[in-house]
Amino acid sequence: MIQVFRAEGDRVHRVAKVVAPKQQRLQAAEANLEHEMHVLQVKRDELDDVTNKLKLLNDDLQVKLTHKKVPFAIFWRQTLISLHKNTILRGKVIRVSVCTDLFFNFNSD
Numbered sequence: 212m213i214q215v216f217r218a219e220g221d222r223v224h225r226v227a228k229v230v231a232p233k234q235q236r237l238q239a240a241e242a243n244l245e246h247e248m249h250v251l252q253v254k255r256d257e258l259d260d261v262t263n264k265l266k267l268l269n270d271d272l273q274v275k276l277t278h279k280k281v282p283f284a285i286f287w288r289q290t291l292i293s294l295h296k297n298t299i300l301r302g303k304v305i306r307v308s309v310c311t312d313l314f315f316n317f318n319s320d
Contacts, residue, residue, distance in 0.1 A: 272290075
């Protein structure tokens with residue numbers, strides 16, 4: 212009977228030896244996931260801020276376009292200078308998308 216308990220204890224010990232490192236790795240991975248999810252939420256909040264600023268700029272642009280007709284080339288240059296001065300929109304991709312949007316808005320009339 213004692214040998215049965217000893218054999219059972221040995222099995223439990225062997226299983227615990229195998230499972231313990233995996234549990235530690237799981238805990239480390241879960242902690243890493245929690246950190247990365249926090250970073251992701253911060254980036255999502257920043258993206259929401261930029262999206263809201265871009266929407267305000269687009270709304271302001273629409274108001275300016277309806278109140279004042281400016282030659283296209285002059286308005287284009289002024290818009291690019293304004294976008295370059297404002298730190299809201301840095302990066303060629305955003306500028307290209309805004310310029311493309313402006314181009315199609317002007318040509319849709």
